[in-house]
Amino acid sequence: MKFEWDPAKAEKNDEKYGVSFDEAVTIFKDPHVLFHDDEEHSQKEKRELAIGRSGPRSRLLTCFIARTEDTVRIISARVSTHRERQDYDDNSETKILFQIK
Template sequence: MRAEKFEWDPEKSQRNLEKHGISFVEARALWEGPVIELDTNSGTDDARWKVIGMIAGKHWAAIITYREGRRRIISVRRARRREAESYDRFAGRNEADNR
């Protein structure tokens, strides 16, 4: 884990809750278990990372950046099928674990 503390834009967290059904406060739970962290190389000033993990038995994907030792959450959504499959391979899960 590269950072213990989180930050985010509260208005963006509210929009994310309305659009994807999860706030950034709730999304912090993503880091309570194993995660895959991928460099998205988005070309922005801040390097962005896609983080895939599980919350309450469901796969989620977050986009974050690191600023001054904090994780800044940019967005969170349900993981796409391929992202979930990649996570399951990484975490040693199989389809039976999803039932």
């Protein structure tokens, strides 16, 4: 699978949300990554959101994407909301039972 994005958009995304697109692409290695249609933003093209754990920092991220057969275009990425985190936990086998601080 190939990934692409607009470099200017990636820079703005990192400044706004603190998530680089380089980190965002790592969620696609998460075996529990979830995909949902993003009907609200799918006027010109089919868009989806993907929720998964990033590799280097193990943060739960939500990425807004557009896919073709062999390419994923990252549109934006941010740390997942509480609701998205619940959705991920409810649909995966990776529930955190407790966390040591």
